[in-house]
Amino acid sequence: MPKDGPQQKKAKTVDKDDGIPIPDNTPLDYINLTTHSDSFGVDPIPVSWGHPNPMVRGPVICTIRHAAQRNAIGAHQGSYCVYTGLAVAAGKLNPEHMPELKLTTPVFDIGPFPSWADPRKMASIDPFGHVVTDAFRSYLNKGYDIRPTIAVTKAHIDLPETREAMAAGRLKADGKILLESGQSIVSKAAIEPVWYLPEVARRFGCTESKLRQSIFRMTNGMYPELITRPDLKIFLPPIGGLTIYIWGDPDTIPDEDIPLTCRVHDECNGSDVFGSDICTCRPYMTHAIEECIKTAQAGGCGIVVYFRKEGRSLGEVTKYLVYNTRKRQEGGDSAEKYFNCTEQVAGVQDTRFQALMPDPLHFLGVTKIHNFISMSDMKYNAIVNTGIKIVNRVEIPPDLVPADAQVEITAKVFHGYNAGAAYQGIGEKDMKETKGREYKYEMPVEKDADAFVVQDEGEGKK
Numbered sequence: 001m002p003k004d005g006p007q008q009k010k011a012k013t014v015d016k017d018d019g020i021p022i023p024d025n026t027p028l029d030y031i032n033l034t035t036h037s038d039s040f041g042v043d044p045i046p047v048s049w050g051h052p053n054p055m056v057r058g059p060v061i062c063t064i065r066h067a068a069q070r071n072a073i074g075a076h077q078g079s080y081c082v083y084t085g086l087a088v089a090a091g092k093l094n095p096e097h098m099p100e101l102k103l104t105t106p107v108f109d110i111g112p113f114p115s116w117a118d119p120r121k122m123a124s125i126d127p128f129g130h131v132v133t134d135a136f137r138s139y140l141n142k143g144y145d146i147r148p149t150i151a152v153t154k155a156h157i158d159l160p161e162t163r164e165a166m167a168a169g170r171l172k173a174d175g176k177i178l179l180e181s182g183q184s185i186v187s188k189a190a191i192e193p194v195w196y197l198p199e200v201a202r203r204f205g206c207t208e209s210k211l212r213q214s215i216f217r218m219t220n221g222m223y224p225e226l227i228t229r230p231d232l233k234i235f236l237p238p239i240g241g242l243t244i245y246i247w248g249d250p251d252t253i254p255d256e257d258i259p260l261t262c263r264v265h266d267e268c269n270g271s272d273v274f275g276s277d278i279c280t281c282r283p284y285m286t287h288a289i290e291e292c293i294k295t296a297q298a299g300g301c302g303i304v305v306y307f308r309k310e311g312r313s314l315g316e317v318t319k320y321l322v323y324n325t326r327k328r329q330e331g332g333d334s335a336e337k338y339f340n341c342t343e344q345v346a347g348v349q350d351t352r353f354q355a356l357m358p359d360p361l362h363f364l365g366v367t368k369i370h371n372f373i374s375m376s377d378m379k380y381n382a383i384v385n386t387g388i389k390i391v392n393r394v395e396i397p398p399d400l401v402p403a404d405a406q407v408e409i410t411a412k413v414f415h416g417y418n419a420g421a422a423y424q425g426i427g428e429k430d431m432k433e434t435k436g437r438e439y440k441y442e443m444p445v446e447k448d449a450d451a452f453v454v455q456d457e458g459e460g461k462k
């Protein structure tokens with residue numbers, strides 16, 4: 001008996017005019033623990049990932065509304081999908097709500113580009129994620145609930161470092177890209193990850209089934225369909241997405257003759273937002289923004305891609321545990337032990353990897369970067385290996401590196417990062433001698449559990 005035998009499937013009702021199946025509207029209080037590819041009624045809309053025609057590629061359908069036609073594992077909105085569940089539980093959100101998308105469409109155009117049809121360049125973004133209302137209109141008209149995974153908008157942004165650069169004469173207002181007030185004008189896009197599992201597996205050098213099993217196990221079985229639905233090739237993972245900031249005219253990005261400045265930045269909330277001096281993250285980011293503004297003023301474009309990959313994708317709790325280990329270890333915080341400390345706590349130095357990182361650049365049609373603002377060789381190699389040319393690597397001015405961040409930059413350069421001329425020739429001696437601030441803590445004193453028993457108010461008053 002064939003596995004997908006018609007005797008196990010509901011007869012598909014297809015609209016004769018356009019060949020699109022009539023959507024199944026699942027009762028929203030129905031609880032299905034998991035599905036199997038040969039279950040009754042399972043009939044996902046086919047996806048031909050990498051096809052340049054969106055109607056042949058097929059829409060990503062990942063809402064609870066169309067159980068039969070859903071063709072992706074996971075849920076929209078990344079980790080925020082849990083809040084959607086809370087909102088429904090609290091009676092604040094009607095699960096039947098269909099988003100009103102009419103006015104949400106992009107305020108500037110992105111693509112299409114040849115890279116959109118190449119899975120080796122596009123495996124973690126739905127390249128039609130910002131244009132679903134146009135590309136999949138015939139599905140929407142039929143009642144399909146198809147959600148954008150990309151939003152494209154504009155903003156004015158105001159950073160003290162930009163104003164400082166103006167005061168120092170490094171930047172000048174032009175009234176178009178940079179205003180007298182210090183605000184700069186950006187085009188931006190927020191992107192939720194949409195993974196095409198076969199290509200993600202290829203980039204990580206494993207089989208698709210190994211990838212599926214590994215994610216299933218390490219999420220404590222959060223997504224059984226990774227195992228039970230090998231026919232579903234798309235996964236919307238519950239992880240942070242990314243934001244693209246663009247200074248200048250985005251239309252110039254694919255033109256190799258027009259200068260393009262680019263930084264790919266991984267989130268570091270402590271530094272990026274709160275100004276912690278332990279690392280170079282915010283200085284690197286604001287330096288990149290300054291260079292992006294200069295390039296835009298010269299007629300080109302500047303791009304900062306901001307990935308939600310806090311603490312090398314290990315998260316902020318792990319990061320702070322590592323900070324304590326670094327600062328308390330024998331001999332104090334040193335460049336020599338910088339990477340070891342992360343490995344002691346997390347078992348691994350870095351889980352950002354970079355295999356999926358170039359996708360947003362390919363989404364924008366980037367083929368050549370004139371000024372690359374990053375010291376990471378992993379990022380550089382990942383980008384170049386997907387066929388994007390990098391002309392210059394711009395170093396961070398050494399006076400932007402905070403004193404306590406010398407440990408980080410020294411350790412990184414010793415291990416192959418490129419921070420430019422100012423940091424060339426770093427050797428074992430520098431690794432031993434570069435020290436960071438210490439907490440001057442005693443080694444932590446072990447306490448018993450009763451030290452944490454909360455005294456009730458009555459007892460306290462006695």
Ligand SMILES: [Zn+2]
Nearest residue numbers: 268271279281
């Ligand atoms: Zn940082």
